[in-house]
Amino acid sequence: MxxxxxxxxxxxxxxxxxxxxxxxxxxxxxxxxxxxxxxxxxxxxxxxxxxxxxxxxxxxxxxxxxxxxxxxxxxxxxxxxxxxxxxxxxxxxxxxxxxxxxxxxxxxxxxxxxxxxxxxQNRRWDPDFLVIRELYQNGQIGDLFQIESRVQGANGIPGDWREQAEHGGGMLLDWGVHLIDQILWLIDNPVKSMAADFSYVLGQEVDDGFILYLTFENGIRSLIEVGTTNYSQLPRWYVKGLNGAAKIDNWDLSGEIVVATNQADLVAPAPIKAGVGLTKTMAPPSEEATKKVAITEVLPEFPxxxxxxxxxxxxxxxxxxxNDEVRKVLSLIDSVFDLVKS
Ligand code: NAD
Missing domain, CATH: 3.40.50.720 (NAD(P)-binding Rossmann-like Domain)
Structure with a gap:
């Protein structure tokens, strides 16, 4: 060959x-x-x-x-x-x-x-994304119903053509295209509705970040967020399933997967003192109610x-x-620009 x-x-x-x-x-x-x-x-x-x-x-x-x-x-x-x-x-x-x-x-x-x-679209091979994809497919934390995907920097937009609209600058076209590609490839279901907001904190002609909410016809909701003015970062991924949750902090796969044990004889959570009040609703799950599972690397089953x-x-x-997947991503991006302009 x-x-x-x-x-x-x-x-x-x-x-x-x-x-x-x-x-x-x-x-x-x-x-x-x-x-x-x-x-x-x-x-x-x-x-x-x-x-x-x-x-x-x-x-x-x-x-x-x-x-x-x-x-x-x-x-x-x-x-x-x-x-x-x-x-x-x-x-x-x-x-x-x-x-x-x-x-x-x-x-x-x-x-x-x-x-x-x-x-x-190389971020289909990202180790953090492959862990989420595995969770989506293997049901370890039940059916996923909320998927939050974020990247947050603190260095503004790189000082090159990415600051200029005529060259296709801005974060929706830069990082947005990666994160949207991952979510659309993962969920593979039509988008029912969306909402979006751009950020212009740096006062430039292109977006320095954005928040995008997508609701899919199968009921899954996804929040995609890109920021370039974040001196403290939220996790790269936060996903909720019907039987647990996962948080991946960064590209190094630090974080946790929490799985509900679903034991019938569990003691109901007791109220806790929270701030200057009392709550049972927001009490953490008891030790018996959940188990933590380490995040391990998932190798792609594709070349x-x-x-x-x-x-x-x-x-x-x-x-x-x-190319039809790439077209769906770009079409969604076009719709986000239209939505934000209108
Ligand atoms: P860059 O500014 O570092 O490099 C772009 C290069 O293209 C420059 O050297 C410039 O002189 C050259 N160039 C400009 N117009 C040209 C032309 N008409 N013919 C030949 N050369 C020309 O930008 P970059 O960060 O390397 O980004 C380049 C592309 O790669 C962008 O589309 C960007 O979105 C993409 N990118 C992808 C990833 C990824 O992970 N997939 C990461 C970074 C950048």
Whole structure:
């Protein structure tokens, strides 16, 4: 089986990350990079990489089978279409495009040319997400009915194109697309209703965070929250099931899973002094009523993104990140922008 020769377009933070990740990979081989910025070109040369002078040079090079687009979001569409039309297979970074209209233009060219177009929704492989997915599927804490997914930073929006609307900046398009992709992939059920609010604490032209509430037709509710001004953080995940709850504090999988023991002969909770009052409702469960279970790593039962790209091209495998799923995520994001504007 021959390796896929790939060129990375956009050798900034994520482009160089891909290059490092792919270095030991035998099936996808980075043969060069293309970037419009001198600084990025210099960095690539220092790393010993071949640097292409122009996009045309990449697209005309018959030894290039695929390109990986890791540029700011507003140029994903033009680069993807140019590459597909030149007969290249394409991996595109998230968010795939600025809106669904742009994505549909890309998908039309992918269909017309028959070339592969895959979006790097890599957080489907995140260990914390895989634990939640396992809980969702194995019923350890009963059917989940509330799923809260948060990421909270304290450093504002990175001082680059992410601060500018024309480049597709803002946190809904940045982190939002990851968290929404995880939730829609997990729950796989139509959204019945939603509510959303953006935050502009930093006074910039794009959202520095948002809160999104989704209610699915199957009754599950999800809260998705992204913040960049949080000096103290809430857990990455808080989920409630009919028979327990789970809290994952961060990407290191610290936290707890609490499972109700459901013993018929349990003593009813006694009132506790709470602040300057008394409560039975808010008393913690007795020791016998629950047990704590350690959070353990769950390995994905599906191959890595790069392996899957290879399998799609060489072995006719189905993509793990499907374009109709990516379209649903972007369509929801479009609706959130419309909702907040109205
Ligand atoms: P960056 O600013 O660090 O790098 C972007 C690079 O693209 C720059 O070097 C810039 O010169 C180059 N560039 C701009 N326009 C170009 C063009 N027309 N042709 C060639 N090169 C061009 O940005 P980044 O953080 O690397 O983000 C790039 C993309 O990767 C974005 O879409 C972002 O959302 C995505 N990203 C994904 C993840 C993830 O986990 N999947 C993480 C970070 C970023």
């Amino acid at each position: 021959t390796a896929i020769n790939i060129v990375i377009i956009g050798y900034g933070g994520m482009g160089s990350y891909h290059q490092k990740e792919l270095m030991p990979h035998e099936l996808v081989n980075v043969i060069g990079v293309y970037d419009i910025a001198q600084k990025a070109q210099d960095k690539a040369r220092e790393a010993g990489l071949t640097v292409y002078d122009s996009l045309e040079q990449v697209l005309k090079d018959a030894s290039v089978e695929a390109v990986l687009i890791a540029t700011p979001n507003d140029v994903h569409k033009a680069l993807s279409i140019a590459a597909l039309r030149a007969g290249k297979q394409v991996i595109c970074e998230k968010p795939v495009a600025m809106n669904v209209g742009e994505l549909d233009d890309i998908l039309a060219v992918a269909a017309e040319t028959g070339n592969t177009f895959m979006v790097h 890595s993104f790069y392996q899957n790209f290879y399998d799609v091209l060489r072995n006719g495998a189905a993509p793990i990140v499907k």
